[in-house]
Each structure stands twice: as structure tokens, then as C-alpha cells.
Amino acid sequence: MNPDTRTHAPADLVVDVGPVAHGGHCVARHEGRVVFVRHGIPGEKVRVRLTEDGPAAKFWRADVVEVLEPSPDRVDHFWDLADSGRSWSHRHPPVGGAELGHISLERQRSLKAEVLAEQLRRLAGVELPASLENTVEAVGEPAPSGARAGLGWRTxxxxxxxxxxxxxxxxxxxxxxxxxxxxxxxxxxxxxxxxxxxxxxxxxxxxxxxPANGSRxxxxxxxxxxxxxxxxxxxxxxxxxxxxxxxxxxxxxxxxxxxxRTWVQESAAGHDYRVTGDGFWQIHRDGPDTLVGAVTGYLHDGGFLTPGAAVADLYAGAGLFTAPLADAVGVTGSVLSVEGSPGTSRDARKNLHGAAQVEIVQGRVERVLRQKPRSLDAVILDPPRAGAGKDVINQLIAAGPRAVAYVSCDPASFARDLGYFRQGGWGLAGLRAFDLYPHTHHMETVALLTPRR
The missing domain is CATH 2.40.50.1070 (OB fold (Dihydrolipoamide Acetyltransferase, E2P))
Structure with missing residues (x-):
């Protein structure tokens, strides 16, 4: 934290909470200065404690310490340590990781939809159709009777x-x-x-x-x-x-x-996967099956994923999408699976060792695409939070696939990358958003992108 933007003694302000913004906070203003407020809800009047400020700062940050005029969507937080008011009353900030726990789940999802729509509008120049606005899908089974919804999902x-x-x-x-x-x-x-x-x-x-399958x-x-x-x-x-x-x-x-073992065995879409150490795997217990279903549904329905097709799984991890792709294209098709992490790529080789139609390459996606140019029918793009970037997307466009299924955990990097696709003559043919991270500001999106020709 920059010491020039941190208050030496806590300072409290009263503000009106404005619209939600990407990153788990809302926008408020104090004497013309932007204050990013966490633990509030749009429309509330609150007392906040400044956590980062200073005359040279472009904006300030603050936590809600008292709600003066609550929103009807406010609920009691399920976790004292993550509740801002309770935590600051005990003279310490709240822990991270449950920053929306004071908001009803339905309202959480509508706020996430607002963030997604705003990022797409601002960074990609895309206006969502009415059928997609205010839609972030719940994931998983309903909570047991008497249980608080949206809990117990992290594996x-x-x-x-x-x-x-x-x-x-x-x-x-x-x-x-x-x-x-x-x-x-x-x-x-x-x-x-x-x-x-x-x-x-x-x-x-x-x-x-x-693991959600109950393994060790x-x-x-x-x-x-x-x-x-x-x-x-x-x-x-x-x-x-x-x-x-x-x-x-x-x-x-x-x-x-x-x-x-130094690994765990995960299961999804009818396959078992070895994931070593801190190798990436979707953390919501129902996340892997949900995302595989969304991706393969888009590609199957569009006629892009058929026996004999040539497809690529980029940023493939341990092979979550690679295995069902191999099933779909069959022995007459081909799947290129690219992963940058050496350990995770080794896992993918073990997980796909029986699929002769799969070629697994360890290396940076942009380098592999440059060194192994090929004709592709469809691509799955599942980059890290920072997104794929302009270089990767331009190489993909040049490869000429008929469709790209883009899986994203960050609406800002997704919107930026969508803008690059649009500059290359591609358009958004489908979009679904999933609430894989209840009580946090995070969400997962799956988009179908196709050339506009």
C-alpha cells in the first residue's frame, strides 16, 4: 500500500452510495472526489471509514462502518470476520473473500450483471440485448432446508x-x-x-x-x-x-x-483428472460441469464441434475441456491442447494419455500459435484473469476458425479482448454468465464469438 495514500488516523465520512463498479465496490463522492466504497449497496446512506486517502490520491477507498439508510436488499452478514461494521467496531478491517455477503443473493446477481453490461459497453462498445441484461445464472443445488444459500461451495x-x-x-x-x-x-x-x-x-x-467427488x-x-x-x-x-x-x-x-499424494483426483463431464499441487481447477463444486456444458453446448449447437473436426483448447490446464473435446471430435478429429505451466501440462498428459487424437503442447499460447500454425474449426479460449491479449487474439483471427468459445473469470479483461475480436471483424454470437462465486464480486462468463461474414 502506498504510504502517501494511507490515512495515519482513521477518518469517517457520511456518503450516499452510488452505482456498483467492477472490483467489489460502489462509487460515492465526497466534495467532488471519487470514493470507492466496499460493503455498501447502491442507494444507501452510510458512514464510511477511509482506508486509503491523501491529497495527492486520484481517488479514495473506504469501508462502510455504519448504515444510516439501508437498502431493502441488505441482509445480516453470515460471517462476522467479513462483516465490515462488526470488524471495524473491534478495531480491525474485515477479511477479504466475502465482500457481498451483506446483500441478498438475487441482488448480488443483478449487480454483477450491471458490472458485466457496463464493462462490455465501455471497453468493447457492445450493448447487451435485452434477453441477456440482468442475467447471471445461479449454479448448483438449492441450499438444504434452514441453511444459508451460497455457502459451502469452495473446494x-x-x-x-x-x-x-x-x-x-x-x-x-x-x-x-x-x-x-x-x-x-x-x-x-x-x-x-x-x-x-x-x-x-x-x-x-x-x-x-x-475434491467435490469426495476423493482424498x-x-x-x-x-x-x-x-x-x-x-x-x-x-x-x-x-x-x-x-x-x-x-x-x-x-x-x-x-x-x-x-x-502430491495431487488430487477431480471429476467432471464423465472424466477423472489428476491435478498436482496448486494446479488450476475451478473452485466451485459445480463449476467444472457447468462450464463444460456451456462451452460444448455452444459449439455443438452451432455445428462447430463434430466428428472429424480440428479444435484447440488454449490455456488448457489439466484438460478440463480437452477431454470432452476429444470425445466430440472422435479418432478422426484432432485436438491441440496448450498450457503454459509445466506441472499442469504434465497432468494433462497423464489425464489424456489414452486419447491419440490429442496433441498436448507446453508453452506460452502466443508462441505455440506462431510455431504451429494450423487450420482450426473451433477454439476454446480460457485465459487467466488478465485475459488473452491482443497478440493471441490477432493470431487466432489469422488462423481462421469458425468459432471461439471464450471462458472468462474477469469482465474487464473479457470486454477488452472482445473489443480486439470486434476490431478483427468478429462478433458476439452468444453469452452466458454464471454466479460461480456467491458472496464475492467475481463471476464467470462463457461467450460464443464468430466472424461477421
Missing amino acids: RAAFAVTPAGKLGMHAHRSDTVLPVRGMPLAAAGINGLALWEIDLQGIERVEVAA PLVLLVPAPGTRAKRLSAILAQLPEDVSVASFDPAKGEALQLRG
């Missing part, structure tokens, strides 16, 4: 560790680590480990994966420099025997086996 979670060795989470945009006893958004397989009961001294970070969970321990094997053994002894445990080196991206 992966990352935690910090307090100086005292307790499981913790960071406050938003802060180095402050607050101890936690449970994570309401996490699946039972994660909370059931009761990691908050364990002495984690010598560990900087803990990552947990508990994995706990990744990221040791602090100088942590000895004896300390790791002491932590290992506190964890359940049926849990795999590994020590993870972020610099090398390597997981060292301590007990069990």
Missing part, C-alpha cells in the same frame, strides 16, 4: 498464518492477518480438517483442496525460510491420516510429498 481455499502460528486470512488490501475458525464459503471437506486447531508455526501459507483431500504447506523438517513433521502429526500433505515451494512450483 479450494488458501489461508495465511498469524505470527502466533494460527490459521488466518488477510484483511482486504492489507498485510494484517486475522485468525479464523472456519471459512463459511468452503466445502465441508475443508472445514472438517479443523486447521485452526493446529500449531502452524514455521508455515507462511496453507492451501487446501477437497490435499493440504499444501508453504514453509517460511529456514523451517526445519522436524517442524514439518510436528505439523504432519496433527493432521488426519487420510489427508495427503505436501510441502510446496512457490518459487519452483514444486510439491514435495510428506504423506500420501
Whole structure:
């Protein structure tokens, strides 16, 4: 955090909360200056605490500490540590990761739809048709009777560790680590480990994966420099025997086996997938099947995914989309699967070892496209949060596929990339948005893009 934009003593203001903006906050103004407010709802009058300000700052940031005129969409937050008013009343900021928990789920989805529409309008020059406006689809089964909706969906979670060795989470945009006893958004397989009961001294970070199919969970321990094997053994002894445990080196991206496996087995669309260490996998328990269904539905319905077709899966990860693509094109077709991470690409080779029609290439997408030009019928583009970028998109357009299914977890980078497609003569032929991250500002979109000719 820039010290020039941080208040030395907390300052409170009263503001009217304006429209929602990308990033989990709303826009307010104070004496002409923009204030990005978290934990409010458009239309509310609130008292906020400035968390970043200063005369040289282009804008300020603030958290709601008191609601003076509430929205009818405001609900009691399900998690005290993420509730802004409660947290600041105890003299600390709220933890991140549940910044919309004070809003009804229906209103959360309408706000996400507003953000998506605004980003597409501003960055891509696209006006959504009325049939797509205000539509972000709920995902998964309804909550059990009496349970709070939108909880227990995360099959992966990352935690910090307090100086005292307790499981913790960071406050938003802060180095402050607050101890936690449970994570309401996490699946039972994660909370059931009761990691908050364990002495984690010598560990900087803990990552947990508990597959939705019930297979063996994995706990990744990221040791602090100088942590000895004896300390790791002491932590290992506190964890359940049926849990795999590994020590993870972020610099090398390597997981060292301590007990069990260094990977988890995930399932989706009728396939099993090995995912090693911190390799990417959709964190919502129903996310993989939802996205595979949306992508293959677009390509099948458009006649782009047929036996014998040549397709590519770019930023392919462990092969979530590659496997169903291989099923669809059959042995007479071909699938090019490209992934940048060496470890994840190795997983893809293991997961697709029986599919002779699949060629798996490890490397940067733009380099592989340049070195392996080919004619393609369809492409799945599932880039990281930063998006694919102009170079990749121009190479794709030059390759001349009949369709691209674009999967995005960030509406801003998606809108920017859509703008590049439109500059190249392509258009938006279909769009679906999914609420794969309830109680957060994140969403997932699947778009069908085709040449305008």
C-alpha cells in the first residue's frame, strides 16, 4: 500500500452510495472526489471509514462502518470476520473473500450483471440485448432446508498464518492477518480438517483442496525460510491420516510429498483428472460441469464441434475441456491442447494419455500459435484473469476458425479482448454468465464469438 495514500488516523465520512463498479465496490463522492466504497449497496446512506486517502490520491477507498439508510436488499452478514461494521467496531478491517455477503443473493446477481453490461459497453462498445441484461445464472443445488444459500461451495481455499502460528486470512488490501475458525464459503471437506486447531508455526501459507467427488483431500504447506523438517513433521502429526500433505515451494512450483499424494483426483463431464499441487481447477463444486456444458453446448449447437473436426483448447490446464473435446471430435478429429505451466501440462498428459487424437503442447499460447500454425474449426479460449491479449487474439483471427468459445473469470479483461475480436471483424454470437462465486464480486462468463461474414 502506498504510504502517501494511507490515512495515519482513521477518518469517517457520511456518503450516499452510488452505482456498483467492477472490483467489489460502489462509487460515492465526497466534495467532488471519487470514493470507492466496499460493503455498501447502491442507494444507501452510510458512514464510511477511509482506508486509503491523501491529497495527492486520484481517488479514495473506504469501508462502510455504519448504515444510516439501508437498502431493502441488505441482509445480516453470515460471517462476522467479513462483516465490515462488526470488524471495524473491534478495531480491525474485515477479511477479504466475502465482500457481498451483506446483500441478498438475487441482488448480488443483478449487480454483477450491471458490472458485466457496463464493462462490455465501455471497453468493447457492445450493448447487451435485452434477453441477456440482468442475467447471471445461479449454479448448483438449492441450499438444504434452514441453511444459508451460497455457502459451502469452495473446494479450494488458501489461508495465511498469524505470527502466533494460527490459521488466518488477510484483511482486504492489507498485510494484517486475522485468525479464523472456519471459512463459511468452503466445502465441508475443508472445514472438517479443523486447521485452526493446529500449531502452524514455521508455515507462511496453507492451501487446501477437497475434491467435490469426495476423493482424498490435499493440504499444501508453504514453509517460511529456514523451517526445519522436524517442524514439518510436528505439523504432519496433527493432521488426519487420510489427508495427503505436501510441502510446496512457490518459487519452483514444486510439491514435495510428506504423506500420501502430491495431487488430487477431480471429476467432471464423465472424466477423472489428476491435478498436482496448486494446479488450476475451478473452485466451485459445480463449476467444472457447468462450464463444460456451456462451452460444448455452444459449439455443438452451432455445428462447430463434430466428428472429424480440428479444435484447440488454449490455456488448457489439466484438460478440463480437452477431454470432452476429444470425445466430440472422435479418432478422426484432432485436438491441440496448450498450457503454459509445466506441472499442469504434465497432468494433462497423464489425464489424456489414452486419447491419440490429442496433441498436448507446453508453452506460452502466443508462441505455440506462431510455431504451429494450423487450420482450426473451433477454439476454446480460457485465459487467466488478465485475459488473452491482443497478440493471441490477432493470431487466432489469422488462423481462421469458425468459432471461439471464450471462458472468462474477469469482465474487464473479457470486454477488452472482445473489443480486439470486434476490431478483427468478429462478433458476439452468444453469452452466458454464471454466479460461480456467491458472496464475492467475481463471476464467470462463457461467450460464443464468430466472424461477421
